[in-house]
Amino acid sequence: MQVDEPVRLPRLSRVAVCGGTHGNELSGVYLVREMLKPENRKEDGGPASVLMVLSNPRAMQQCTRYVDTDLNRCFTHATLNGPASEGAPYEIFRARELNTLLGPKGSRAAVDLICDLHNTTANMGLCFIAYSDCDWVCLHIFRHLQMPDTPMRFIHFDVSTKESYSLDSIGKHGFAMEIGPQPHGCVKSNIYTAMKEGVQHMRDWVSCFNSGCVFEGGPVDVFTMVKNLDYPRDGETRNITAAIHPRLQDRDFCLLRPGEPLFQTFSGETLKYQGDEALYAFFINECAYYEKGIALSLARKRRVTVPSIRVQTDEEERASEESFASEEEE
Amino acid sequence: MQVDEPVRLPRLSRVAVCGGTHGNELSGVYLVREMLKPENRKEDGGPASVLMVLSNPRAMQQCTRYVDTDLNRCFTHATLNGPASEGAPYEIFRARELNTLLGPKGSRAAVDLICDLHNTTANMGLCFIAYSDCDWVCLHIFRHLQMPDTPMRFIHFDVSTKESYSLDSIGKHGFAMEIGPQPHGCVKSNIYTAMKEGVQHMRDWVSCFNSGCVFEGGPVDVFTMVKNLDYPRDGETRNITAAIHPRLQDRDFCLLRPGEPLFQTFSGETLKYQGDEALYAFFINECAYYEKGIALSLARKRRVTVPSIRVQTDEEERASEESFASEEEE
Numbered sequence: 116m117q118v119d120e121p122v123r124l125p126r127l128s129r130v131a132v133c134g135g136t137h138g139n140e141l142s143g144v145y146l147v148r149e150m151l152k153p154e155n156r157k158e159d160g161g162p163a164s165v166l167m168v169l170s171n172p173r174a175m176q177q178c179t180r181y182v183d184t185d186l187n188r189c190f191t192h193a194t195l196n197g198p199a200s201e202g203a204p205y206e207i208f209r210a211r212e213l214n215t216l217l218g219p220k221g222s223r224a225a226v227d228l229i230c231d232l233h234n235t236t237a238n239m240g241l242c243f244i245a246y247s248d249c250d251w252v253c254l255h256i257f258r259h260l261q262m263p264d265t266p267m268r269f270i271h272f273d274v275s276t277k278e279s280y281s282l283d284s285i286g287k288h289g290f291a292m293e294i295g296p297q298p299h300g301c302v303k304s305n306i307y308t309a310m311k312e313g314v315q316h317m318r319d320w321v322s323c324f325n326s327g328c329v330f331e332g333g334p335v336d337v338f339t340m341v342k343n344l345d346y347p348r349d350g351e352t353r354n355i356t357a358a359i360h361p362r363l364q365d366r367d368f369c370l371l372r373p374g375e376p377l378f379q380t381f382s383g384e385t386l387k388y389q390g391d392e393a394l395y396a397f398f399i400n401e402c403a404y405y406e407k408g409i410a411l412s413l414a415r416k417r418r419v420t421v422p423s424i425r426v427q428t429d430e431e432e433r434a435s436e437e438s439f440a441s442e443e444e445e
Numbered sequence: 446m447q448v449d450e451p452v453r454l455p456r457l458s459r460v461a462v463c464g465g466t467h468g469n470e471l472s473g474v475y476l477v478r479e480m481l482k483p484e485n486r487k488e489d490g491g492p493a494s495v496l497m498v499l500s501n502p503r504a505m506q507q508c509t510r511y512v513d514t515d516l517n518r519c520f521t522h523a524t525l526n527g528p529a530s531e532g533a534p535y536e537i538f539r540a541r542e543l544n545t546l547l548g549p550k551g552s553r554a555a556v557d558l559i560c561d562l563h564n565t566t567a568n569m570g571l572c573f574i575a576y577s578d579c580d581w582v583c584l585h586i587f588r589h590l591q592m593p594d595t596p597m598r599f600i601h602f603d604v605s606t607k608e609s610y611s612l613d614s615i616g617k618h619g620f621a622m623e624i625g626p627q628p629h630g631c632v633k634s635n636i637y638t639a640m641k642e643g644v645q646h647m648r649d650w651v652s653c654f655n656s657g658c659v660f661e662g663g664p665v666d667v668f669t670m671v672k673n674l675d676y677p678r679d680g681e682t683r684n685i686t687a688a689i690h691p692r693l694q695d696r697d698f699c700l701l702r703p704g705e706p707l708f709q710t711f712s713g714e715t716l717k718y719q720g721d722e723a724l725y726a727f728f729i730n731e732c733a734y735y736e737k738g739i740a741l742s743l744a745r746k747r748r749v750t751v752p753s754i755r756v757q758t759d760e761e762e763r764a765s766e767e768s769f770a771s772e773e774e775e
Binding site: 145146148149178236296298299300301302303304305307308354355358359360361364379381382383400402403405406 | 475476478479508566626628629630631632633634635637638684685688689690691694709711712713730732733735736
């Protein structure tokens, strides 16, 4: 293959857009509801079918993140395929239903692309979160997104397919579209509009890709998650004893250097970052992560060069399907 | 009485600071916890005793606004004094406990001043919310508050003592200190620090007042609540069909004029304010009010002239107590 020859990738025939995976992240809830309206359900002329899914209707009804357990941690192979007793959490049953609808995870029957919609209280702008830093489809969709007023980043969680736990992991390609800041249980029109534009861009890109457009390659900055930091806590009660330092609050994706202010205790003391490597801070003060023991996450940034891509011809697709089938038989 | 002679008011001997009335409004929860620490409980030399109260411990434990019903709507005379069956909401029992501790509402035994700590997702800066526009104690505490980086307003809910429903209404004087924006379930250090400074100011003011300082009078702008507006809703599902318009979001206390943008529907349409009077908007997009049918509140602003005040002498206090007692006997 020549350097300039685009990589050929299979057609994206079935796409899913999911909202309400966390029932109180309302941009996705209202956006999917809007797109489910009869007047908006007519296909937009693109050659892909787009399935709209409200992932956790019970949590949506109560306007909580989840009813029994966090749905977006239930999509590991172990949880999807293990034994489920009758008293199991609601979200485990729902994860299996969604895996039947959109998966099964890791199989040829799975939808080609899942875009799962999320909000955060952190000042993160628009982020794609994916488990791969070499999924050219996700990286190209991100690379071609144009939103002049919204900062955009690509976050990579370096977790194996088997261990990957979120809804978007059951598609052949998938990413979470995470937009903030927005309080949970609240909808802000600028955040809603950014999400709507992000989803429309993804749909347009898929149509264009399926129609045979060549997408030029180039560089993308990828933030690979390195570790999480918890709040300082009281040894006995486990209550937090400090908040994010005012100099760090709302500065997601700034470079946090050793010795820089990290927390401010409730008595007014500054606690400094004790790490020995400068890293990029994100998910700073995400409200839903207090219970998970995460005050912020830290990432390394590196530049990934994405190749040019285009869709496979029918002939190429048949050939690759035959080779896939023979792999499965082995 | 001469114009320049200060109004004499009774000593403020017993003060209460309450946090966690809404269990997920965390600035007050963490501030009261901090002030309850043994090292912070020594009296600050002032002649008033300050009682620190965590109002709704069950809701705090679950990090929700309330368990069964909104505690801060349970302090009407009817709810405090009506019959309570065994299956009544937890918050009704808790309201009665708090009324025993800090009230009884309307009696001579009630604490002299209650400061109840709240957060809002609205961009309201620091607000005092009170049921009176002529409670000189509350207005003077507000008037003498100095916080250069925080916008400050005095909100007046024109509700009778009997109908007043919030915790602060059971003290002889009382106000809610409402600070935002902060997502519920989250603590931001700048908001926490503003609240801490506000409470310290109130304690310093009370000490100074009790010591005999004269506080000069002057003007205070008071925002008197006129009405609430709900979101546009779907006739069948009652789901909201629009968010606050991006031009109004985060602009609390701006003057909203007839014909100005109010909502943006989820399909992108602008809905305008249909009222015929320009009013000041506040509690814009407060997340906890979706369920109450409130998208924002509207107020009229007027200037109240507060007189100079000072504490009564012991002799004046005895005389006014005797007259109060004879009124009670009548």
